[in-house]
Amino acid sequence: MQIVVDLTRCQGYAQCVFLSPDVFQLHGQEGLLYAPSVPEDQVQRVRQAVAACPVQAILAGEEVAAGGG
Secondary structure: OEEEEOOOOOOOOOHHHHHOOOOEEEEOOOEEEEOOEOOHHHHHHHHHHHHHOOOOOEEEOHHHHHOOO
16 A cells, blocks of 8 residues: 655644554654555554544545545
8 A cells, every 4th residue: 555645734633643653653743754655564554544634634545546636
């Protein structure tokens, strides 16, 4: 699974970091770092993080290829 985060939309709520710390990390107080290629064992956690993002800044899977629609 591939993911992309719209960093201009991201507000640093860090729900993704809490749900999938192996993929998402905060850098400082507001900078988000993430792995664009999600390991197979983290896919479910990343799906939960995508759903939990309050500003819908994370695109995953087929949404990435389609440009987010």
